[in-house]
Amino acid sequence: MADAKVRLYVDHPLGPGQSVPLDADQALYLFSVMRLGLGAAVLLFNGRDGEWWAEVAGAAKRHGLLICRQQTRPLAPPPDLWLLFAPVKKAETVFIVEKAVELGAARLCPVQTERTGSDRLNRERMQANAREAAEQCGATMVPGVDPLMPLDRLLDTWPEDRRILWCNEALAGAATALAGQPPGSWAILIGPEGGFSPREAARLAACPAVVQASLGPRILRAETAALAALTLWQAAMGDWR
Numbered sequence: 001m002a003d004a005k006v007r008l009y010v011d012h013p014l015g016p017g018q019s020v021p022l023d024a025d026q027a028l029y030l031f032s033v034m035r036l037g038l039g040a041a042v043l044l045f046n047g048r049d050g051e052w053w054a055e056v057a058g059a060a061k062r063h064g065l066l067i068c069r070q071q072t073r074p075l076a077p078p079p080d081l082w083l084l085f086a087p088v089k090k091a092e093t094v095f096i097v098e099k100a101v102e103l104g105a106a107r108l109c110p111v112q113t114e115r116t117g118s119d120r121l122n123r124e125r126m127q128a129n130a131r132e133a134a135e136q137c138g139a140t141m142v143p144g145v146d147p148l149m150p151l152d153r154l155l156d157t158w159p160e161d162r163r164i165l166w167c168n169e170a171l172a173g174a175a176t177a178l179a180g181q182p183p184g185s186w187a188i189l190i191g192p193e194g195g196f197s198p199r200e201a202a203r204l205a206a207c208p209a210v211v212q213a214s215l216g217p218r219i220l221r222a223e224t225a226a227l228a229a230l231t232l233w234q235a236a237m238g239d240w241r
Helices: 022-034 090-102 123-137 152-158 174-178 200-205 222-239
Strands: 004-011 021-022 041-045 051-057 064-073 081-085 107-112 161-167 188-190 210-213
Touching: 004 022, 004 064, 004 081, 004 123, 021 022, 022 051, 022 064, 041 064, 081 090, 081 222, 090 222, 107 123, 152 161, 152 200, 174 210, 174 222, 188 222, 200 210
Parallel strands: 004 041, 081 107, 081 188, 161 188, 161 210
Antiparallel strands: 021 064, 041 051, 051 064
8 A cells, every 4th residue: 555645635425446537626636736646545535434545447627536445444533622712813813713623623613702802703714714624634534614603602602511721811721621520521711812802701600510720820711821821721631542
């Protein structure tokens, strides 16, 4: 089995001998950008059937064909962890999405707060960023990206069995807050630049699902806070243990 230099997400069934057609963008990437040709090896995943070693059986400028030969890894879902975050500037939001996928978030939930800078979100672009990050980091699933939702509406419909780690800079460290907490369904909540409003903070503090914690003595940028919180949660309760 030849080494594969490229890993690709496809929305197509994968299995022994399964043929996988490529769209124009995928063909352009494999054959023009990566310079693959007939017989080259590609790793495929679709979020359902694990990871598969496939061989290029057809290569053209705008289309191509891959044939699955052997499964290399079974499906490995990430922990049941959602990341709730207020979108920031474009580059920083892309950073949050990419690092959340690499660190094992299962779902990305943008939230609109009173201090969120924009009420517009390119969800399709964010989903593409998540897919590209999954291709690069070896994940076998791509987290879904939810539509932007107001924080109040999100809390109104919040499931009772999912705890929220709220990174509140005024309180104790996250490691202390997570000590003794049961595993299971969790979410991490990262606020906007400037933090939550007093009204939002009061509502979060009163929410039974919320576990409050800080991320140390220094004020972190939103994208840094997301990275730090995901890392701490994974080390304490996730699949890093």
